[in-house]
Amino acid sequence: MTTTPQSLIRLTAAQMAAKLAAGEITSVELTQAHLDRIAAVDDTINAFLHVNAGQALETAAGVDKLRAAGGTEAESLHPLAGVPIAIKDLIVTKGQPTTAGSKMLQGWMSPYDATVIEKIRAARLPILGKTNLDEFAMGSSTEHSAFGPTRNPWDTGRIPGGSGGGSAAAVAAFEAPLALGTDTGGSIRQPGAVTGTVGTKPTYGSVSRYGAIAMASSLDQIGPVARTVEDAALLHELIGGHDPRDSTSLPEQVPAFAEFAANHDVAGLRIGVIKQLQGEGYQAGVLARFQEALDTLREAGAEIVEVDCPSFDYAVGSYYLIMPSEASSNLARYDGVRYGARVLPEGGPLTIERVMGATRAAGFGDEVKRRIILGTYALSAGYYDAYYGSAQKVRTLIQRDFDAAFEAADVLISPTSPTVAFPLGEKLDDPMAMYLNDVTTIPANLAGVPGISVPGGLSEGLPVGIQFLAPARQDARVYHAAGALEKLLNDAAESPLWAQIPALVPAAGAGPDASRPAAAAPAFTPEVGGAK
Amino acid sequence: MTATVTEPQPLxxxxxxxxxxxxxxxxxHVELNTVTKMFSSAPNAFGDEPNTNVNEVCLGLPGTLPVVNGKAVESAIKLGLALNCQIAPYCRFARKQYFYPDLPKNWQTSQYDEPIAFDGFIDVELDDGEIFRVEIERAHMEEDAGKLTHAGASGRIQGADYSLVDYNRTGVPLIEIVTKPITGAGERAPELARAYVSAIRDVVKALDISEAKMxxxxxxxxxxxxLMPKGASEFGTRSETKNVNSMRAVEHAVHYEIRRHAGVLAAGGSIVQETRHWQETTRTTSSGRPKSEADDYRYFPEPDLVPITVTEEWVETLRAELPEPPAERRRRLRETWGYSDAEFxxxxxxxxxxxxxGTVKQGASPAVARKWWMGEISRLANARDLDPAGLGVQPATIVELNGLIEAGKINDKIARQVLEHHVDGEGTPAEIVAARRLEVVSDDGALSAAVEKAMAENPDVVEKVKGGKLKAIGALIGPVMKETRGQADAGKVRQIVLEKLGVEG
Known part of the structure; x- marks a missing residue:
């Protein structure tokens, strides 16, 4: 097949890597194609907060030069060398701004790279730029970004999920084949579900958190965002592994996840349907796709069982005490004293307390303040036992539910999100509704177990995600199960879901920015039966 | 807040x-002498340019994570053992949260309800040798804060023109040792305070876990x-005098606070629970921040660190490495050396x-060792404004020097000169004696000639000595010593003169 820029960006990362290795394309071509795509569509999508064109092309040229020279250096290149990647702007990068989606860090440049960034640089993946997110990763819609919402490429009037809406939308809109996200309560998986992409939350501790700006330390985890399970597995292999700079990092070597993703045989695989994660509150279309996924897996030989996880009913309540408690502490450092925003109070004496107060009042958005207040309250003397202490007990009970469930099943399955992407603004004034959207994804974070979201078809033209969960350190199982379901559904539909995305139609009020060229926008046509 | 309430006169x-x-x-609080900080690889060093011994971790930059310094944990266990504490098999760090610009994260990583060491004691020796047992509540690990300098008249953060912060000290490993309430010291309370701090300093020095410079x-x-009324058992309200940084000041601060409390209580007042600042110039304390049980640090377990597990094997390995307790060592040495109490x-x-x-171990007698160290070495150190121990003189050097005296090669006066030359870097005592030709002249021929010369130049003296006036002999010995540049043995010279004159000495 001929490779035009438009077709290049629709390849999977694995296919891009193969073409680079075979010398069919150069990394500069590939990187430029993505930069052009960003220039064409990102005024509409707003997935990127910063585009890193110069550095990305430099890295790409370096890879091309090594490949052209041949020899051992070319042979020892990482398989993904030259495949571009986008980074959630919660992960610190030297030479590019890191904002965490907050005015508090606008213009701040990290003097150090996150461990995952070091690995990505060492493997020579051109970094396209930094992607949008809810401020400090607090949200499920990317509407809480201080720099405007990201739009869902499937329907630009809808949210792309959150907090990692930027990374998911970038990958769905072919602005990047790969991206990094972070998942504290579903911030990789839920955006994956509503944008028809794949996202993994690894086992807690299996990917270093060093350099991921902390929201809730005991829940945060960096993970891969991609269009296919194989691509997610390849990226997970690259970023995983022990890091002496992260005390919570696990000592194990990274398994070959991509091999598990390529094993499509589910005969005898025991898949547990979580009783508590279905039914009321789930859209009919979501439940229909979920039932189809179960039927498909059963037909392929999997054993579908039901598991009871009664404590999951308390997961959201527990999560919304632990997460804000840790966040209130982690965000205390943003006080205007050392870096980031500094706001001087108006009138009155210029004391340190008042400068800290004015800075935090102006620098943080409402959702961040809401969680800081909640967490500060939960940790206060006299309330600690009732709130933080009780929440930790629930956490233990949830872990026990998982332990019991994994006695009966090899992996667990649920819809990734109770709903498809909702319209922008719909839940912005109803924090409780927004929080309940995470009911399916939160238990995995509380227990530290791995989870993946894989496309499960469409409901009313919008993607539905299917979530697989596995025991801690058994990330390979979610790649196996998700890889198999992906293959079965693609075969049935004769196309991957992501290839069915409609052409990008700018939403009302989301017109292209006059300062950036819109003329280069290529037609956005589905490639039915394409890239596989 | 600090209204001008005049406190009653101290009693x-x-x-x-x-x-x-x-x-x-x-x-x-004991600062450890680890190479790196408590939770980061930044250097733990004193006195460098401000904000140079820092990295992204101890500056608390976004995204950074702490890693526990294993050496600091080892030091904490050793100190716990030396203070006869229980060592927790499992303990955690916690975040102690409050906003202050010397804390880059706006929390201090410390231990809260799970200290690594607890329930111990230390036997403190008072000036007269009496032993007072102080019970230890706990010893826990934490990180130091940065150092603030406030410009302006107040010298405090309130009302400062501006404040400077040096984060070099941020994250330096600390162990905080907390005693149980100490009762029964009575009038010796100030002395006990000094002796307690001194004993803790001795222990950490002996363990070599801190530079221990107050x-x-x-x-x-x-x-x-x-204070509580005599015979009462319920404690009164306490004050906490912060950062008293010399042993003498600790004694004075306790002395003053006892008097101040008594003054307030005797006048029918009540003590405010607060921190106090020690004023060295006036030897008094002044009111600081009111401290109440309502202080809320919102402690919670540090989620970025995994719990510390201390195995029994580890504890036993470290216990086996413990040095002799300083108090026991002192008692043993005093007895063996036979010094008087004052000398010791x-x-x-x-x-x-x-x-x-060290000098005794190398073979010198305790008396000789004391004579040199307390005498000439201390004098030389004093003249150079140094500690005697810091002068660079090795025990072996003293043993060598003393050997030269005992062998009759040099006398005491020459030995003192040799020591000074040694301190000035001229080599070992033997090398200096050889290079400077300082060896005592005991060659009879050379001495004999010098005596002959002196007698020829002083015939009147010769006559006096011959006439039995032995006291005059000094007038002959002097010129001989001068001739030999002081290297002659004066006794020997006297003997030769007497022989030559045929006079019985």
Whole structure:
């Protein structure tokens, strides 16, 4: 097949890597194609907060030069060398701004790279730029970004999920084949579900958190965002592994996840349907796709069982005490004293307390303040036992539910999100509704177990995600199960879901920015039966 | 907040003790001498350019994570063992949260309800040798804060023109040792306070886990004082005098606080629970921040660190490495060396216990070792404004020097010169004696000639000696010593003169 820029960006990362290795394309071509795509569509999508064109092309040229020279250096290149990647702007990068989606860090440049960034640089993946997110990763819609919402490429009037809406939308809109996200309560998986992409939350501790700006330390985890399970597995292999700079990092070597993703045989695989994660509150279309996924897996030989996880009913309540408690502490450092925003109070004496107060009042958005207040309250003397202490007990009970469930099943399955992407603004004034959207994804974070979201078809033209969960350190199982379901559904539909995305139609009020060229926008046509 | 309430005059110390029983409590912070900081790889060093011994972790930059310094944990276990504490098999760090610009994260990583060491004691020796047992509540690990300098008249953060912060000290490993309430010290409470801090300093020095220099803040003491009426058992309200940084000041601070409390209580007032600042110039304390049980640090377990597990094997390995407890060692050395109490106290005060012990181990007698270290070496050090132990003189050098004297090669006076040349870097005593030709002249021929010469030049003296006036002989010995540049043995010269004159000595 001929490779035009438009077709290049629709390849999977694995296919891009193969073409680079075979010398069919150069990394500069590939990187430029993505930069052009960003220039064409990102005024509409707003997935990127910063585009890193110069550095990305430099890295790409370096890879091309090594490949052209041949020899051992070319042979020892990482398989993904030259495949571009986008980074959630919660992960610190030297030479590019890191904002965490907050005015508090606008213009701040990290003097150090996150461990995952070091690995990505060492493997020579051109970094396209930094992607949008809810401020400090607090949200499920990317509407809480201080720099405007990201739009869902499937329907630009809808949210792309959150907090990692930027990374998911970038990958769905072919602005990047790969991206990094972070998942504290579903911030990789839920955006994956509503944008028809794949996202993994690894086992807690299996990917270093060093350099991921902390929201809730005991829940945060960096993970891969991609269009296919194989691509997610390849990226997970690259970023995983022990890091002496992260005390919570696990000592194990990274398994070959991509091999598990390529094993499509589910005969005898025991898949547990979580009783508590279905039914009321789930859209009919979501439940229909979920039932189809179960039927498909059963037909392929999997054993579908039901598991009871009664404590999951308390997961959201527990999560919304632990997460804000840790966040209130982690965000205390943003006080205007050392870096980031500094706001001087108006009138009155210029004391340190008042400068800290004015800075935090102006620098943080409402959702961040809401969680800081909640967490500060939960940790206060006299309330600690009732709130933080009780929440930790629930956490233990949830872990026990998982332990019991994994006695009966090899992996667990649920819809990734109770709903498809909702319209922008719909839940912005109803924090409780927004929080309940995470009911399916939160238990995995509380227990530290791995989870993946894989496309499960469409409901009313919008993607539905299917979530697989596995025991801690058994990330390979979610790649196996998700890889198999992906293959079965693609075969049935004769196309991957992501290839069915409609052409990008700018939403009302989301017109292209006059300062950036819109003329280069290529037609956005589905490639039915394409890239596989 | 600090209204100008005039406190009643403090009572005299004796008056205070007539009516009240003091209760003490100490929080001593010990800075460890690890190479790197408590949770980061930044250097742990004193006195460098501000904000140079820092990295992204101890500056608390976004995204950074702490990693526990294993050496610091080892130091904490050793200190716990030396203080006869239980060592927790499992403990955690916690975040102690408050906003202050010397804390880059706006929390201090410390231990809260799970200290690594607890329930111990230390036997403190008072000036007269009496032993007072102080119970230890806990010893826990934490990180130091940065150093703030406030420009402006107040010298405090309130009202400062501006403040400068040096984060070099941020994250330096600390162990905080907390005593249980100490009762029964009575009038010796101030002395006990000094002796306790001194004993803690001795222990950490013996363990070699801290530089233990109080003037540098390596060892810092917060002294809690309260009074209760004699015979009562319920403690009064306490004050906490912060950062009293010399042993003498600790004694004075406790002395003053006892008098101040007594003054307030005797006037029918009540003590405000607060921190106090020690004023060295006036030897008084001044009111600081009110401290109440309502202080809410919102402690919670540090989620970025995994719990510390201390195995029994590890504890036993470290226990086996513990040095002899300083108090026991002192008792043993004093008995073996046979010094008087005064002599021994002077040695301790001069910080020369190790040096003298080393010199004795190398073969010198305790008396000789003491004579050199407390005498000439101390004098030379004093002239150079150095500690005697810091002068660079090795025990072996003293043994060598003393050997030269005993072999009759040099006399005491020459030996002192040799030592000075040694301190100036001229080599070993033997090398200096050879190079400077300082060896005592015992060659009879050379001495004989010098004596002949002196007799020829002083015939009147010769006559006097011959006439039995032996006292005059000095007038002949002097010129001989001069001729031999002082290297002759004066006794020997006298003997030769007498022989030559045929006079019985």
């Amino acid at each position: 005299t110390f004796d008056q205070a003790l007539e009516s009240y029983e003091p209760v003490l409590g100490f929080e001593v 003037e540098r803040g390596n060892v810092r003491c917060d002294a809690n004082v309260s 106290r002077d040695v301790i005060a001069a910080g020369l216990l190790d040096a003298i012990e």
